[in-house]
Amino acid sequence: MNELLRDIAALDRVIHEPARLMIMTLLYAAGEADFVYLQREGGFTQGNLSTHLARLEEAGYVDIEKTFRGKYPLTICRLTGKGRFAFEGYMNTMRGAFTAPGSE
Amino acid sequence: MQPTDAVTRAQSRIENYWHADGLVDLVGGAVFLLLAARTYFTIPPEGAGGNRLLDFSLFVAFLTLLGFHRRIVDFVKGRLVYPRTGYVAPPPEVKFDSPVDVLSVTGEGWMAQQQPRSRRPSWREIAGGIVASLASVMIITQGRWAPALAGGLAAALIFVLATLDQRNHYRFTLLLIAAVSMAVSILNVEDRARPAATFGGIGLALIVGGAVKLVRYLTTHRIQGRSA
Numbered sequence: 001m002n003e004l005l006r007d008i009a010a011l012d013r014v015i016h017e018p019a020r021l022m023i024m025t026l027l028y029a030a031g032e033a034d035f036v037y038l039q040r041e042g043g044f045t046q047g048n049l050s051t052h053l054a055r056l057e058e059a060g061y062v063d064i065e066k067t068f069r070g071k072y073p074l075t076i077c078r079l080t081g082k083g084r085f086a087f088e089g090y091m092n093t094m095r096g097a098f099t100a101p102g103s104e
Numbered sequence: 105m106q107p108t109d110a111v112t113r114a115q116s117r118i119e120n121y122w123h124a125d126g127l128v129d130l131v132g133g134a135v136f137l138l139l140a141a142r143t144y145f146t147i148p149p150e151g152a153g154g155n156r157l158l159d160f161s162l163f164v165a166f167l168t169l170l171g172f173h174r175r176i177v178d179f180v181k182g183r184l185v186y187p188r189t190g191y192v193a194p195p196p197e198v199k200f201d202s203p204v205d206v207l208s209v210t211g212e213g214w215m216a217q218q219q220p221r222s223r224r225p226s227w228r229e230i231a232g233g234i235v236a237s238l239a240s241v242m243i244i245t246q247g248r249w250a251p252a253l254a255g256g257l258a259a260a261l262i263f264v265l266a267t268l269d270q271r272n273h274y275r276f277t278l279l280l281i282a283a284v285s286m287a288v289s290i291l292n293v294e295d296r297a298r299p300a301a302t303f304g305g306i307g308l309a310l311i312v313g314g315a316v317k318l319v320r321y322l323t324t325h326r327i328q329g330r331s332a
Contacts, residue, residue, distance in 0.1 A: 029119050041114075069182035
């Protein structure tokens, strides 16, 4: 097996799932965002988003904090250091595997 | 699309989201109106020493609004925006490394466009801005060469500095107007109503634009009930 294919085989499956990849991308770009924002931006249903966030939290990639702003509840999600590191590793692997020759 | 493209796009959307409801424009407009009031009521000759309390109050209000504008916007967003369309961390704060940054903060409301942060102005844009600066000062000073030249050069300098971090044409225009007004104010052209009217005009434009955006936002988005 060549090296690039081996890298692809070793991709982080927690991140690789499309919905979770969207969540990770949004949180990587935002720093932190709440449940409503993620739901709107990603086009998720409540149940779907909750499930994927729970999976990411379980992997230690996302930190979830329930708080209030005025009288409105906010469920704020942010990437942990581990999550940020894992996402950057994922991006680098994908970039390395699929960059066309001579395009760099 | 590569993942980095998706990240860049998401960041751009977040930046636009911060401005989408018009609250930043409203606060920016208030800053300009305070600046206009201070220019009109307290700058010599008529305003000199006339009312030190007014001068001090306007100055403190101006600095307070400028210094806390993000907190004020965030506070109001917490009541109006986050319950409707969600919370996302605001874009990074502008660093006050130069006076130009102060101007750029008040112009934030005009930056809600799709241009990426790293965009640099073309030489044609810069040259056009300098020529427009000089021409504007000429008009404001009614053809008097000495203040026109000095003010124009000051405005052009501020303008060139400002374009080093520009993001779009709206900021370009706003900075141009502000720079010209500042140059004229510094030069103490006798009629203080001119710079005050310029600042006031910018402030009103921001407030009207911000109010329209806010009303449109509030009527198109309803508060959502949800749980995680």
